[in-house]
Amino acid sequence: xxxHRLEMVNFRQFRGKQVIEFARNDTTPGKTVTVVxxxxxxxxxxxxxxxxxxxxxxxxxxxxxxxxxxxxQLVNVQALRENASHGGAPVEAQVTxxxxxxxEEYKLTRSLCALLxxxxxxREEEVDVQLxxxxxxxxxxxxxxxxxxxxxxxxxxxxxxVRDYFLFDGERIxxxxxxxxxxxxxxxxxxxxxxxxxxLEEAIGALKKxxxxxxxxxxxxxxxxxxxxxxxxxxxxQDIDDARRRMSELADEREKADAEKEDxxxxxxxxxxxxxxxxxxxxxxxxxxxxxxxxxGLAVQTRGACKKGALILADPVIEDVFSxxxxxxxxxxxxxxxxxxxxxxxxxxxxxxxxxxVAPDSEAYYRILEWKAKAEAPDTSDDALELWRHLGxxxxxxxxxxxxxxxxxxxxxxxxxxxxxxxxxxASVDEQIGSRGAGGDVKxxxxxxxxxxxxxVDFAAERQLLVQKTRDLTTELQTLHAERKQxxxxxxxQNDLRQRRNLAEAAHGLLGDLHDSFTRETRKHLSESATxxxxxxxxEQGQRSLxxxxxxxxxxxxxxxxHGKPFLANISAGQRQxxxxxxxxxLAQAAxxxxxxxxxxxxxxxxxRLSYEHRxxxxxxxxxxxxxxxxxxxxxxxxxxxxxxxxxxGAWGRFYSLRGQPDGCSKIKELTPRQSLTILSQAExxxxx
Amino acid sequence: xxxxxxxxxxAAPDDDVKGVAKQVVEMAAVLRGQALxxxxxxxxRATIRKRGSNT
Numbered sequence: 001x002x003x004h005r006l007e008m009v010n011f012r013q014f015r016g017k018q019v020i021e022f023a024r025n026d027t028t029p030g031k032t033v034t035v036v037x038x039x040x041x042x043x044x045x046x047x048x049x050x051x052x053x054x055x056x057x058x059x060x061x062x063x064x065x066x067x068x069x070x071x072x073q074l075v076n077v078q079a080l081r082e083n084a085s086h087g088g089a090p091v092e093a094q095v096t097x098x099x100x101x102x103x104e105e106y107k108l109t110r111s112l113c114a115l116l117x118x119x120x121x122x123r124e125e126e127v128d129v130q131l132x133x134x135x136x137x138x139x140x141x142x143x144x145x146x147x148x149x150x151x152x153x154x155x156x157x158x159x160x161x162v163r164d165y166f167l168f169d170g171e172r173i174x175x176x177x178x179x180x181x182x183x184x185x186x187x188x189x190x191x192x193x194x195x196x197x198x199x200l201e202e203a204i205g206a207l208k209k210x211x212x213x214x215x216x217x218x219x220x221x222x223x224x225x226x227x228x229x230x231x232x233x234x235x236x237x238q239d240i241d242d243a244r245r246r247m248s249e250l251a252d253e254r255e256k257a258d259a260e261k262e263d264x265x266x267x268x269x270x271x272x273x274x275x276x277x278x279x280x281x282x283x284x285x286x287x288x289x290x291x292x293x294x295x296x297g298l299a300v301q302t303r304g305a306c307k308k309g310a311l312i313l314a315d316p317v318i319e320d321v322f323s324x325x326x327x328x329x330x331x332x333x334x335x336x337x338x339x340x341x342x343x344x345x346x347x348x349x350x351x352x353x354x355x356x357x358v359a360p361d362s363e364a365y366y367r368i369l370e371w372k373a374k375a376e377a378p379d380t381s382d383d384a385l386e387l388w389r390h391l392g393x394x395x396x397x398x399x400x401x402x403x404x405x406x407x408x409x410x411x412x413x414x415x416x417x418x419x420x421x422x423x424x425x426x427a428s429v430d431e432q433i434g435s436r437g438a439g440g441d442v443k444x445x446x447x448x449x450x451x452x453x454x455x456x457v458d459f460a461a462e463r464q465l466l467v468q469k470t471r472d473l474t475t476e477l478q479t480l481h482a483e484r485k486q487x488x489x490x491x492x493x494q495n496d497l498r499q500r501r502n503l504a505e506a507a508h509g510l511l512g513d514l515h516d517s518f519t520r521e522t523r524k525h526l527s528e529s530a531t532x533x534x535x536x537x538x539x540e541q542g543q544r545s546l547x548x549x550x551x552x553x554x555x556x557x558x559x560x561x562x563h564g565k566p567f568l569a570n571i572s573a574g575q576r577q578x579x580x581x582x583x584x585x586x587l588a589q590a591a592x593x594x595x596x597x598x599x600x601x602x603x604x605x606x607x608x609r610l611s612y613e614h615r616x617x618x619x620x621x622x623x624x625x626x627x628x629x630x631x632x633x634x635x636x637x638x639x640x641x642x643x644x645x646x647x648x649x650g651a652w653g654r655f656y657s658l659r660g661q662p663d664g665c666s667k668i669k670e671l672t673p674r675q676s677l678t679i680l681s682q683a684e685x686x687x688x689x
Numbered sequence: 690x691x692x693x694x695x696x697x698x699x700a701a702p703d704d705d706v707k708g709v710a711k712q713v714v715e716m717a718a719v720l721r722g723q724a725l726x727x728x729x730x731x732x733x734r735a736t737i738r739k740r741g742s743n744t
Contacts, residue, residue, distance in 0.1 A: 196691050202717035203710070206725040210733065499740070500733040506703065507710040514697050514710075521693070591691075 001157050002026075002100045002628055003600050006054070010076040010093040012046035013658075013666040020047065020668060022600070023653020024628055026100075031653035033623055033646060034630045036668075037638055037679065038658030043666040044632035048604045049074075052167065054097040054110055055154055057129070057147075063169055073122050075114035078663050084116040091115075092127075101157040101598070107132040108154065158599065159193045165584045167602040191551075194591040195522055197515075204511045211504035212237065218497050226487045233480045236473055243470045247463060254459045261452045264445050271442050274433050281429045284422055291419050298415060302408040308401035315398040322391040325384055343372045481505075522590060523551045529586035530579075536621050537578045539613035546571070549582060557583060574609040581618070585625040600628035607637035615642055623651035635683035643680045647673050690715055705736050 003022040008014045023034045038044050049061050059072055075093040083089045096109040108131045114124035131142045131150045142150050158166070192198050212234075219230035271278065311318075342353070346368055350358050358364045488498065530549040538546060546567060550558045559579060561567040571579070588597035601622065607615045619642060622629050629651070631638070646652045655676040658666045671679060694714065701707040709732055716728050 196694070196714075196718065199717040200694065200714055202721060202725060203713040206717065206729045207710075207713060209726050210729045214733075496734075496737055499737045503705060503709060503733055503736060504729070506706040507713065510698070510701055510706055510710050511714065514694060517697070518691075518693055 001600065002598050003051075003602075003630065004098040004100060004105075005096075006047065006051060006098075007096040008047075008050050008094070010079045010091055011050055011074060011095055012076065013041075013043035013664075014046065014668070015076045015078055015661075015663070015665040018666075018668045020656055021654060021670075022628065022630060028653050031651055032626075032628045033651045034628075034654045034656070035638065035643075035646070035652070035676070036630070036632045036656045036658065037635070037676070037683075038632075038666070039635055039660070039683075042658035042660055043668075044634065044658065045604055048167070048169070048602070048632055050095045051097060051602065054095040054108055055158070056163070057110060057126070057151075061169075062164075073114070073124060075112055075122070075124055076665065077122075078665050080114055080116045080122060088116065099157070103135060105134045106153075106157070107134075108150070165194075165587065166599045169604045191522075191526070191587060194587050195518075197519065197522075200511065200515055200518070204508060204515060207504050207508040207511065211501055211508055214497055214501040214504065218501060226484070226491065229480055229484045229487060233477065233484060236477045236480060240470055240473045240477065243466045243473065247466050247470075250459050250463050250466070254456060254463075257452050257456050257459065261449060261456070264449045264452065268442065268445050268449065271445070277429050277433050281426060281433065284426045284429065288419070288422050288426070291415055291422060294415050295412070295419070298408055298412050302405065302412065305401060305404040305408055308397070308404075311394065311398045312402050312405065315395070315402060318391055318394050318398060322388065322395050325388040325391065329385070329388060340372070343368060347372065523553070526583075526586050526590055527551045529589055530582045533585050533621070533625065534579060534582035537582060537614065537617040538575070539611070539617070542575055542578075546575070549579065549586075574611060574614055577609055578614060578618075581622070585622070588626055596625070596627040598627050600630055601626040602630045602632075604632045605637065606631050606633055607642070610637075612641070616645060619645045620649060623649060635680075635686075638680065639684045640677055640680040643677050647677070690718075705740060709733065709736055 002024050004024065005022065006020045007017065008019075009017045011018075020034070020036065023031050025032050036044055036047055045061070045063070049059075052058055052061050053074065059069065059074060060067070064072065075091050079091045083091050090113050093112040093114065094109060096107060098105070098107045100106070109129070110126060111128040112124060113127045114122055116122055129143070129147055129150060131146075131153060133140045133142070133153065142153070215230070216234065219227065219234060222230050346352055346358055347365075350360070352358050352364070356364065358368055527548065527550050530551075531547075534546065534549055535543055545561060546559055547562045547564070548560045550560055552558065557568070557579070558566050559568045559571060568579075584601070588599060588601075591597045607618070610618065615637075652673060655671050655673065657669050657671050657676070657679055659669055660666055690711070695711070698707055698711050698714075701710070709729075712732055713725075713729055717725055720728055
């Protein structure tokens, strides 16, 4: 597939008709690089989106993670607003991609219609799809009703499993180097698709089925020794199938176990990273428990103290009454504690018990008489004094109870404050731990990892046994085939059925051998080729540390260091991008049978993560490794230096600049090399300032 | 068809076996499942018939 032209009408930022003609070898020999240059938001990714939409009808691209379908508008918003302000006529948008594949030329157009309703909501739908296919001057046109056929034709040109290798966001392509199972599957799927291994395996499967079916018919008619051999062959084939099926199941189980082990190890690594936080959380949990126990103890004590609540409540009254009586007692309004009979005795004897004389009419005599008068109400006086004494006791108790409750309440407030501090601290630690802490405790995880590791060892051992069993059965089957041939030859049996069976078995055997050698050699070739390309793309430092690219039986990609040790986990994001590009271009070479595969390398944000040295290598090497290179670059990644490199390399074909318009839309303008370099210089200066 | 596969098939000694293998691989890119098996059955029949008529 070679891209010829992309035409957009009212698509995303592009209002009206905007066109990009792609540089290609058949019109400008050797000049196969097209650059689309623009600042952020000018529409580079919209061009990528337009291509994906036109080819596959997909509105979303990989970087749209999580954007709901309804929020993504393909039709130009300015055109919609303008139409809405002039009566609300719908806006038509269109994307047309023209490309060639082999000797066929294709023109694929998708049309959309959108309307801005009175609530400001955009309603958008695809209204037409047309594919015109021209071969030898004859044009066949497929329309919307043939949508499935259109999809099939486009897939035949660029299979969905392959397209992500060639049309991609430069910063995301590094995913090919991630070691997870799903990524390995992706690499495997891409390689198999590109190299037609699927078709080869389909052919092998169909031949085997037909050969077995004919053999079964023949066996049904055989007698004697030949019947026994037929039966033995069918049983052996069944045993081989069973062994292979079990191997396939084991591979699936192994894959699941590996994925689970990866997950557990990831969690354990996270635990290691948050070990201190987990210890802190554990301490806080212990403190929380202590505080809870203290709260419960204090609650019991406070409840006990509150039993004297009535006393505390009555305390102001007790205090008032006590103070009142005490005041009167102090003022002498309440009789001292002298008995009336004693007063009578003093008055009768005229002498105090201290020996002083109490003569009638003396001051002391009258004082004694006053006492006597007061003592005439002895019950009241005694009761008042008795009350005073009790109130004194109650007052002391109330004060003690009040102090106790006060102490307990203060302690409760302190504990409550400590609990709040503890809650905040735990919330903060939990936040720091976040989702990393989810997934059980370390000990359980370690035990789980051990169990998985044991299962993996068991799977490998069982697989080894099955591999040996399959080998033995295959040898046995060959012996049985020879025996069958001998018996049939002896009996001079050579009918049509047997000839067909023999032919099917021979073709099956031929393709089976071919498959084994093809996949083995392809992997070897891909590894060597990707290593060679990677060496040319890496800077000196990278070349010193990375020795080779290895693709194992499972098509897992690995980078080996100079000592042959896996090194993939240690390489940078930029190096991963280069490894992925090395693999893609090696694949393109393998699929192109040594020639450049006719597929464009369409890269959005091609140099985002790359250092200048790596950019230089890409600019130097990629035009030699792929048939067409389209770069959607921004001012921070494509500067005058990179522009001059492209120009001096001779592969620079076309340069387009995306220019922002006052209404927020963008226009595509093609520039000459001189103009392009000026634009790049200006952008660089603006960027620096 | 991939050039590697084609070259290896071309190197096979028996023309009938080679022819059948090649055609089945080519059709496998287009057909799948029962349709491909039917194609294989018919191809085998036709090849044997042709072989018979040649001898």
